[in-house]
Amino acid sequence: MSIRAYVPRDSSALSLGAESVASAIAVEAARRKADVAIVRNGSRGLYWLEPMVEVETAQGRIAYGPVTMNDVAALFDADFLHGGRHPLFLGPTEKIPYLQKQERLTFARVGITDPLSLADYAAHGGWKGLREALGMDGAVAVKQVTDSGLRGRGGAAFPAGIKWKTVLDTPSYQKYVVCNADEGDSGTFSDRMIMEGDPFVLIEGMAIAGIAVGATRGYIYVRSEYPHSCRVLDEAIALARAGGFLGDNILGSDKAFELEVRKGAGAYICGEETSLLESLEGKRGMVRYKPPLPAIAGLFGKPTVINNVITLASVPIIFANGAAHYRDFGMGRSRGTLPIQLAGNLKYCGLVEKAFGVTLRELLYDYGGGSASGRPIRAVQVGGPLGAYLPEQQFDTPLDYEAFMAIGAMVGHGGIVAFDDTVDMAGMARYAMEFCAIESCGKCTPCRIGSTRGVEVIDHIVAGREREKNLALLEDLCDTMLNGSLCALGGMTPFPVQSALKYFPNDFKAAPKRKVA
Amino acid sequence: MSDPEQDRNAVISRVLEERKDRPGALLPILHGIQDALGYVPREAIAQIAHALNLSRAEIHGVVSFYHYFRTSPPGRHTVYLCRAESCQSMGANQLVEHAKAKLGVDFHETTHDGAFTLEPIYCLGNCACSPAMMIDEEVYGRVTPERFEEVVRQVKEAA
Numbered sequence: 001m002s003i004r005a006y007v008p009r010d011s012s013a014l015s016l017g018a019e020s021v022a023s024a025i026a027v028e029a030a031r032r033k034a035d036v037a038i039v040r041n042g043s044r045g046l047y048w049l050e051p052m053v054e055v056e057t058a059q060g061r062i063a064y065g066p067v068t069m070n071d072v073a074a075l076f077d078a079d080f081l082h083g084g085r086h087p088l089f090l091g092p093t094e095k096i097p098y099l100q101k102q103e104r105l106t107f108a109r110v111g112i113t114d115p116l117s118l119a120d121y122a123a124h125g126g127w128k129g130l131r132e133a134l135g136m137d138g139a140v141a142v143k144q145v146t147d148s149g150l151r152g153r154g155g156a157a158f159p160a161g162i163k164w165k166t167v168l169d170t171p172s173y174q175k176y177v178v179c180n181a182d183e184g185d186s187g188t189f190s191d192r193m194i195m196e197g198d199p200f201v202l203i204e205g206m207a208i209a210g211i212a213v214g215a216t217r218g219y220i221y222v223r224s225e226y227p228h229s230c231r232v233l234d235e236a237i238a239l240a241r242a243g244g245f246l247g248d249n250i251l252g253s254d255k256a257f258e259l260e261v262r263k264g265a266g267a268y269i270c271g272e273e274t275s276l277l278e279s280l281e282g283k284r285g286m287v288r289y290k291p292p293l294p295a296i297a298g299l300f301g302k303p304t305v306i307n308n309v310i311t312l313a314s315v316p317i318i319f320a321n322g323a324a325h326y327r328d329f330g331m332g333r334s335r336g337t338l339p340i341q342l343a344g345n346l347k348y349c350g351l352v353e354k355a356f357g358v359t360l361r362e363l364l365y366d367y368g369g370g371s372a373s374g375r376p377i378r379a380v381q382v383g384g385p386l387g388a389y390l391p392e393q394q395f396d397t398p399l400d401y402e403a404f405m406a407i408g409a410m411v412g413h414g415g416i417v418a419f420d421d422t423v424d425m426a427g428m429a430r431y432a433m434e435f436c437a438i439e440s441c442g443k444c445t446p447c448r449i450g451s452t453r454g455v456e457v458i459d460h461i462v463a464g465r466e467r468e469k470n471l472a473l474l475e476d477l478c479d480t481m482l483n484g485s486l487c488a489l490g491g492m493t494p495f496p497v498q499s500a501l502k503y504f505p506n507d508f509k510a511a512p513k514r515k516v517a
Numbered sequence: 518m519s520d521p522e523q524d525r526n527a528v529i530s531r532v533l534e535e536r537k538d539r540p541g542a543l544l545p546i547l548h549g550i551q552d553a554l555g556y557v558p559r560e561a562i563a564q565i566a567h568a569l570n571l572s573r574a575e576i577h578g579v580v581s582f583y584h585y586f587r588t589s590p591p592g593r594h595t596v597y598l599c600r601a602e603s604c605q606s607m608g609a610n611q612l613v614e615h616a617k618a619k620l621g622v623d624f625h626e627t628t629h630d631g632a633f634t635l636e637p638i639y640c641l642g643n644c645a646c647s648p649a650m651m652i653d654e655e656v657y658g659r660v661t662p663e664r665f666e667e668v669v670r671q672v673k674e675a676a
């Protein structure tokens with residue numbers, strides 16, 4: 001029997017040369033007449049070790065990494081196919097502490113299975129949730145989600161069950177399920193990892209949502225920056241359809257659900273749900289006024305469940321293991337687990353799925369290993385470009401929606417970006433305004449005009465022109481944007497700006513410090 | 518010799534025929550045209566408007582709203598440099614300056630030899646391997662100035 005060797009096809013692993021490693025293994029195996037079956041899995045999320053190669057041995061899966069194509073011959077010499085020792089030997093994958101200490105529910109299969117193998121998916125508990133849901137009345141199914149305590153993982157943290165119930169209770173001949181896969185926040189990549197590493201879990205979650213609320217059509221809106229995710233999803237949908245998990249008669253139940261991938265076009269604002277719906281309808285991604293809520297009048301004016309990738313991908317396990325199992329993880333009103341993404345200037349960047357309640361400090365130092373540059377971590381931004389910058393004294397805050405709100409920050413999509421002490425926080429505040437100006441849809445004045453004025457005012461402050469007056473003006477502008485914007489883009493851009501001003505006032509004093517070489 | 522304008526029109530007609538009846542067809546149509554031609558030519562706007570029974574202004578409004586769509590031909594390769602926060606924390610600003618100097622262009626411009634168009638991008642989801650860039654549809658991580666030069670050279674030679 002051939003030996004299974006795993007080389008990830010995750011975008012980040014590919015960005016570090018995984019493709020050349022996979023082909024080098026194939027060539028070397030052929031040359032040595034070794035019987036190797038290469039499986040292109042998702043990433044385990046230990047990105048400092050990518051490309052991480054695993055082999056299936058009698059002792060379980062053994063990892064090696066980070067592997068380059070030039071290491072491959074030496075790995076064969078060391079008999080890595082049977083777990084032989086080599087400087088890149090990492091031992092059994094499951095015993096790597098970074099992975100061992102996690103609580104992987106949503107990411108249970110990512111990196112373990114072949115993302116495009118229906119057999120693998122089924123063998124690892126796949127479709128169990130869908131089968132449960134098919135036997136349930138819509139109201140019972142929706143109650144499962146409500147009871148699990150699952151909140152929207154895209155950033156707004158709205159209870160998913162309430163959204164679903166609104167759609168269920170709104171009569172219509174046509175309803176939709178839309179997956180928001182426009183993961184535009186810097187520092188986040190968990191949606192991408194699911195789409196590339198376990199696409200069937202997203203398909204299953206969307207099919208369950210459709211069955212629960214009576215929607216027969218679904219769309220996955222994927223950003224154009226993720227070409228690889230689009231390809232994997234297209235393939236996975238075709239396979240799921242052929243397997244009877246999508247279509248007119250799901251698993252012989254007579255229930256229907258059809259799914260299609262739609263590609264975005266590089267507009268950050270389309271991650272805002274109403275703007276995304278406009279874009280799906282073929283229009284400019286302009287934010288809509290609410291009400292009506294998308295749950296009542298969403299895509300093409302019809303009741304629509306619109307949830308983030310992680311929210312929908314967390315649904316199958318809730319149905320497979322029961323709402324109580326999921327709810328038992330977490331703290332306060334933040335139930336279940338959060339796939340946290342460690343990014344930026346950290347030694348060990350990657351995916352850490354933990355129950356809510358883990359502190360920033362644990363994440364930055366116990367998992368992240370401190371900064372990559374070896375310098376002190378000065379600021380972290382949690383929750384993407386609209387999240388506050390937090391200084392050292394806030395690092396003991398537990399990851400919990402309410403705890404973060406209490407310090408004027410947000411968990412958002414769970415992305416954490418670390419900066420070392422060379423960061424110029426006035427520069428980051430300026431960038432926040434600049435980003436808002438580039439990405440504003442233009443519908444409301446505070447966001448469209450305020451962001452451009454914000455850049456100018458920050459420039460004045462840093463240049464020392466009428467400092468006090470301009471500082472007051474900036475505060476006033478932030479207040480207007482916060483309270484007067486139509487959506488979170490204009491409404492939350494002040495968070496990074498005000499937090500930078502509050503915690504790092506010295507950076508705004510003289511001309512910005514240049515980065516230390 | 519084929520007539521390039523005729524070829525373009527054939528592509529536009531084919532994409533319209535395939536996609537115009539889909540719900541919310543405009544973005545899939547624009548992607549189809551840009552995938553085939555590298556950009557959305559001006560003459561496509563009127564044809565799309567006609568096929569979808571919309572005004573040309575509406576089509577133009579959509580094309581110009583999205584950063585990804587372009588109305589002029591790009592270079593043979595498009596280099597997307599990530600400018601977002603995570604990449605900035607690992608030196609993206611210096612990488613941007615280096616890339617601009619090396620290629621001799623600013624953002625949204627194409628090199629003299631037509632090889633590369635330089636575009637900013639706001640997150641590639643490769644934040645665990647910052648700074649990141651994408652050339653056409655290939656993503657690269659931990660891009661130092663040296664790695665940038667090496668990759669650009671390889672891409673150019675491979676063409």
